[in-house]
Amino acid sequence: MKTPEELTSLFRARGLKVTPQRQRIFTILHDSPRHPSAEAVYEAARADMPTLSLRTVYQTLNDLASMGELAALDLGTGATRFDPNLSPHHHLVCIQCGSITDLHTVFPDVAVPTGAGDGFTVTATEIVFRGRCASCEAARTPELHPTHH
Amino acid sequence: MKTPEELTSLFRARGLKVTPQRQRIFTILHDSPRHPSAEAVYEAARADMPTLSLRTVYQTLNDLASMGELAALDLGTGATRFDPNLSPHHHLVCIQCGSITDLHTVFPDVAVPTGAGDGFTVTATEIVFRGRCASCEAARTPELHPTHH
DNA sequence: CTTTGTGCAAAGCCTTTGCACTCGC
DNA sequence: GCGAGTGCAAAGGCTTTGCACAAAG
Numbered sequence: 001m002k003t004p005e006e007l008t009s010l011f012r013a014r015g016l017k018v019t020p021q022r023q024r025i026f027t028i029l030h031d032s033p034r035h036p037s038a039e040a041v042y043e044a045a046r047a048d049m050p051t052l053s054l055r056t057v058y059q060t061l062n063d064l065a066s067m068g069e070l071a072a073l074d075l076g077t078g079a080t081r082f083d084p085n086l087s088p089h090h091h092l093v094c095i096q097c098g099s100i101t102d103l104h105t106v107f108p109d110v111a112v113p114t115g116a117g118d119g120f121t122v123t124a125t126e127i128v129f130r131g132r133c134a135s136c137e138a139a140r141t142p143e144l145h146p147t148h149h
Numbered sequence: 150m151k152t153p154e155e156l157t158s159l160f161r162a163r164g165l166k167v168t169p170q171r172q173r174i175f176t177i178l179h180d181s182p183r184h185p186s187a188e189a190v191y192e193a194a195r196a197d198m199p200t201l202s203l204r205t206v207y208q209t210l211n212d213l214a215s216m217g218e219l220a221a222l223d224l225g226t227g228a229t230r231f232d233p234n235l236s237p238h239h240h241l242v243c244i245q246c247g248s249i250t251d252l253h254t255v256f257p258d259v260a261v262p263t264g265a266g267d268g269f270t271v272t273a274t275e276i277v278f279r280g281r282c283a284s285c286e287a288a289r290t291p292e293l294h295p296t297h298h
Numbered sequence: 299c300t301t302t303g304t305g306c307a308a309a310g311c312c313t314t315t316g317c318a319c320t321c322g323c
Numbered sequence: 324g325c326g327a328g329t330g331c332a333a334a335g336g337c338t339t340t341g342c343a344c345a346a347a348g
Contacts, residue, residue: 017323017327055315055328059329074223107259113254120250122278123244127259129274130271131271133269134269165303170303201304
């Protein structure tokens with residue numbers, strides 16, 4: 001994620017206006033190591049800017065995504081997650097609490113084998129590990145574990 | 150995907166009723182090598198059963214999914230896709246037309262490295278290759294390809 | 299006969315959009 | 324000032340749910 005200052009310049013260069021609302025959103029994204037939903041960005045921004053509307057959040061996030069400064073992810077958690085991390089990476093998605101963790105491992109063997117894809121041209125490869133994060137795993141009652149009685 | 154007859158027995162064994170509507174849906178899923186959305190199953194079934202309601206389709210698909218006889222996929226195409234193929238496999242998703250193709254390759258190296266997942270317990274690994282299917286790639290105008298001038 | 303399934307319509311969630319006003323540039 | 328941004332509210336797509344009736348077991 002670029003700094004708020006860099007994003008400001010980028011927006012100006014594109015003829016987009018830079019408002020306090022947008023700067024606030026830039027900062028929230030820059031500071032967030034998470035993968036917030038639009039709603040989460042909205043909530044965070046409203047703490048300082050009670051009048052901010054959800055529309056502004058969506059518009060700014062979509063502007064950033066179309067500029068390639070942000071990745072919009074659909075990881076099956078219900079809402080689109082916005083990922084400020086632009087380096088190629090994969091995701092661990094908790095099926096219980098919906099939290100998302102980055103995994104920066106490179107998997108060199110992952111590719112469509114020659115002749116298998118029926119002419120498919122790959123532009124992006126996404127690997128999603130689904131399971132339970134440490135705290136959700138710990139919170140499961142022992143009775144639910146497959147143990148002998 | 151089990152045969153309609155097997156699914157009928159399974160439903161009966163669970164105390165679920167087997168109606169003509171459900172049998173029709175069983176058959177459609179069994180015959181489909183695709184990954185239909187609920188809407189697609191609905192359209193296919195309505196050809197023979199004009200009075201069938203979308204609710205019945207969703208309920209039957211969700212019943213099958215919770216019984217593990219069907220996988221419900223969210224591949225970012227807008228609607229949930231139902232996958233009758235239960236063997237572990239991955240997907241090629243066309244970013245243009247939304248078509249989905251199976252890839253039955255096994256990637257033995259794909260795993261969360263020891264110590265990297267911060268206690269995350271993986272229950273499923275999904276690999277999605279995004280790009281363009283052969284026909285959508287062919288339909289792109291040559292001007293859009295990155296060539297020298 | 300009881301329990302589940304069905305059809306219709308309405309509501310839910312997330313996201314987008316129309317409109318009029320405001321404000322950055 | 325002009326055009327883009329903003330806030331509000333309404334609409335849009337997909338999915339779920341409440342209700343009353345019909346049907347399966």
